[in-house]
Amino acid sequence: IAGKTSLSVTTKAFAEAGRRISRYLLMQFIINATMGLAVGIGLTLIGVPYAALWGLSAAVLRYIPYVGPWMAALLPIAVSVITAPGWEQVAIVIALFVVLELLSNNVMEPWLYGQSVGLSSLAVIVSAIFWTWLWGPVGLVLATPITACLVVLSRYVPELAVFDTLLSERPALKPHLQLYQ
Numbered sequence: 001i002a003g004k005t006s007l008s009v010t011t012k013a014f015a016e017a018g019r020r021i022s023r024y025l026l027m028q029f030i031i032n033a034t035m036g037l038a039v040g041i042g043l044t045l046i047g048v049p050y051a052a053l054w055g056l057s058a059a060v061l062r063y064i065p066y067v068g069p070w071m072a073a074l075l076p077i078a079v080s081v082i083t084a085p086g087w088e089q090v091a092i093v094i095a096l097f098v099v100l101e102l103l104s105n106n107v108m109e110p111w112l113y114g115q116s117v118g119l120s121s122l123a124v125i126v127s128a129i130f131w132t133w134l135w136g137p138v139g140l141v142l143a144t145p146i147t148a149c150l151v152v153l154s155r156y157v158p159e160l161a162v163f164d165t166l167l168s169e170r171p172a173l174k175p176h177l178q179l180y181q
Contacts, residue, residue: 009156010156012156013152013153013155013156016152016155017148017149017152017153020116020117020118020148020149020152021117021145021148021149023116023117024113024116024117024144024145024148026116027112027113027115027116028063028113030112031062031104031108031109031112032059032060032062032063033059034108035058035059035062035069035100035104036055036056036057036058036059036060036062037055037059038055038100039051039054039055039058039059039072039076039096039097039100040052040054040055040056040058041055042096042100043055043076043093043096046080046089046092046093046096047089048076048079048080048083048089048093049079049083050079051076054072054075054076054079057072057075058072058073060072065137065140065141066137066140069097069101070097072097073093073094073097076093077090077093077094077097080093109124110122110124110125113144117144117145117147117148117151118148118151118168119144119147119148119151119167119168120167120168123147123166123167123168124143124144124147127143127144127146127147127167128140128143128144130143131143131146131147147167150163150167151163151164151167151168154167
C-alpha cells in the first residue's frame with residue numbers, strides 16, 4: 001500500500017502497532033484476571049457458594065464489553081437470593097460488583113490500557129466515547145486498538161503528527177522547551 005520506497009518505514013510502523021496491540025491484549029487479560037480474582041475473594045468473604053466459579057466466570061465474561069460483567073454478576077446474585085436467608089447478602093453482592101466495576105472501568109482500564117499502548121488516559125476515554133458513538137458496540141471493542149494504530153501512523157506520516165501530539169502519552173514539548181512554558 002505504501003509503495004516500495006517506504007517499505008522500511010511501513011515495516012517499522014506495522015511492527016510498532018503489533019507490539020502495542022499485543023501489550024493491550026496482555027493488559028486486558030491482566031485486568032480481567034484481577035477482576036475475577038477480586039470477585040472470587042469478595043464472594044468467598046461474603047459467603048456465597050461456589051465463589052471460585054463465579055470469579056472465573058467474571059474473568060471470562062468481562063471480555064464482552066458492558067454486558068459481560070453484568071451477566072457474570074447475575075449468577076452470584078441469583079445464588080445469593082436463593083441461598084441467603086435475607087436480603088443483606090444480596091445487597092452486599094450487588095455492591096461488590098458495582099464497586100469493582102467502577103474501579104475497573106474508571107481507574108484501572110484507562111491507566112493500564114493507556115500505559116500499555118502509549119496513549120494518554122484521557123485519549124483512551126475520549127476514543128472509547130468517539131468510536132462507540134460512531135460504530136456502536138463494535139466501536140467500543142475496537143476503540144483502543146484503532147486509536148493506538150492511529151498514533152503509530154501519526155508518528156510515521158508527518159501530515160498526521162497532530163494525532164501523536166493529542167493522543168500519545170509522550171509530552172508535546174521537549175524538556176528544554178517545557179522550561180519556557
